[in-house]
Amino acid sequence: MSQNLTSPPDANIPISETDPRNWRYIAEGGSTIVFSYDGPRNFYIDGTVVRLRKSPLLPSDLTPPTSTGKAGQDADDPTVDFQEHVISRLVPAEFLPRLEHVQVERGWLEKMVSIHDEKRPAKRRAMDGIDLNRTRAVLATDLIGDKGWAVEIKPKWGFKPNTAFLAPASRSVKSRVCRFCMKKYADKKTHPGAHVPAYCPLELYSPDPERVKKALYALWDDWVQSNGTINMLRIFVNGKVLDPSKVNAVSLSNPRQTLSESSAEVLAGQIDPDHAFSPYTLSSDLRTKFAETVMLILMDHPALPKLSELQGSLDSLDIEGLSALVTGKTATEYPNEPLPLLDMPEVQTEDPTLDEWRRFLNAYFHHKPDDGLTAPTDFRAFTHGMSQKRYYMLAYLLSASFKDCSIIIRGHEDNVKSATVTIIDLDSKSLGRMRKWENLDRDVVKCEGKLGASTQRWESMKENTNRPEWCTCLAVLGQRNITTDMAEGERT
Ligand SMILES: O=P(O)(O)O[C@@H]1[C@@H](OP(=O)(O)O)[C@H](OP(=O)(O)O)[C@H](O)[C@H](OP(=O)(O)O)[C@H]1OP(=O)(O)O
C-alpha cells in the first residue's frame, strides 16, 4: 500500500480489475487466504496483500453459507473497523499493517480459485475454500514482499496468570507451567503421534537475550522436526515459504551436512550479508545465525513486551477468576463442577458493538491497572455505562485477540537496525467462545495436574529441562518449590 498516499474511499480500489494471475498465493490460516500483488504498476495496489475470507466446503446438496454483509458495510468483515477503533487505541500504529476494505466481485473470486487453488495445501483444500459469496475483502500492507527474508512467529501467551482467584489444584499447576506448555501436553494426549513443541513463550518474551535465543532455537527445531507444519514459525525467502526439509534437518544428527538447496543458501546470504556464506555452509550455522539475528531484532523492539502487557492486563483475573466474578462462587467451591458461565441470565452474551468497545476502552484507560488484584472487593467499580461483569468479560475477550496474533519480522539490508516488526491477525473474537475457553482451561490444567503428580516426571525435569516433552517454564519461573508443589499435585 502506498504509505504516503491517501487511498480512495472505501471499496473504490479497483481490485476486481486486476488480473487474478497477478496475485501470488502466500499463506493461509483457519479463516483467510492471503495473496500478494505482483503485477503491473498500480497506484493503490503495489506493495499490498489481499486477505480473502474462506468458507467450509459443503456437500453439493447443501446451500453454501451466505454473506451477512451488504456491499459498502462492514458486517461481513469486522477486521478493519476493529483495528481502526479498538486495536489502534492499544497498539502504536507503526506496529500494525495498514488495512483497507476493498470490494470484490464473484467472477474475480472464481478466477482466483481456479488459478490459485492448486497451490494451497491439500489438507486445507479438502476442508475449505475462498468464500465466493463475499462482497468485500481486506487489502493490507505486504509485510513479506518478494525480496529478502521475513520471519513469522505466533508467540502465544506471554504472561504468568494472577493466581489469587484460582482453586488450589490449578494454582499449583498454573504457577509452575505456562498456558502454552500445559496445552502442548494436553494436545499430546489427544494426538499421541503429533510433534510436541520444545518452544516455550515465556522464554521468547523474556528480557534475557539468552532465553530469547533458547526460544528461537526451540522454534527452529520444532519447525524442522514437524516439517514446517507447526503454526508458531514460518520463514519466507524472496516472498516464498521456506521448506525446512531444504535446510536438511538442521544437521542435528549430522553436523557436517551441507546446505544444498538454493532457498536456504539465499536465507544464509541475506541473514548474514557480511559473512559470505558459501553453498557449503553448515545448516547448524544457519540455525545459530537465525536465532542470533532474530533475537537482536526482538530485543530491540517493544512489540513483544507490548503484547505481553496487553495479554496480562486484559486477562487480569484468569478465566477462573472471571467465572468466580460472574457466578458469584468462590474458589473453594470449584473446580469439581462446571460453572454455568454464559448461562447466567445477567451476563449478556452478544458481541460488543464498536460503541461498547469505545466505552470499555475508556474504562480500561481511566482506571489504574489491575495488577495485584487479590480479592473480589478489589474489582473495579464502573461509571462508564458498563457493569463490572461485562467489563471483565470484554477484557478477557480482547486479551484473546492478543494471545492469538502473530508477528512478522522483516529483514532489511543491515538487518537488525532497520528490521521491522509488525503485528498481524488481531481479529476480534466472539463471546460465544467463552465456554470453549473455560473448558479448554480445565482440560489443560487437569492434564498437567495429573502429569505433575508423577514423581518420575519431576525427577526427569530436574535432570533435563530441555527435553521437548517437559515444559521448560520451570527454568523460566525458577525452580521453585518442586517438592511442595508435587505433594500438592498428589493430594489433588
Ligand atoms: O485456543 P488456542 O490457544 O488453541 O488458539 C487457537 C489456535 O490454536 P493454536 O493453539 O495457536 O494452535 C488456532 O490456530 P490454528 O487454527 O490451530 O492454527 C486459531 O488461531 C484459533 O483461533 P480462530 O479459530 O482462528 O479464531 C485459536 O483459538 P482461540 O483461543 O483464539 O479461540
Ligand SMILES: Nc1ncnc2c1ncn2[C@@H]1O[C@H](COP(=O)(O)OP(=O)(O)OP(=O)(O)O)[C@@H](O)[C@H]1O
Ligand atoms: N499483511 C500481510 N502481509 C504478508 N503476509 C500476510 C499478511 N497477513 C497475513 N499474512 C500471511 O497469511 C497468513 C494467514 O493470515 P492470518 O493469520 O491473518 O489468517 P487467519 O485465517 O486469521 O489465521 P488464524 O487461523 O491463525 O487466525 C499469515 O499466517 C501470514 O503468513
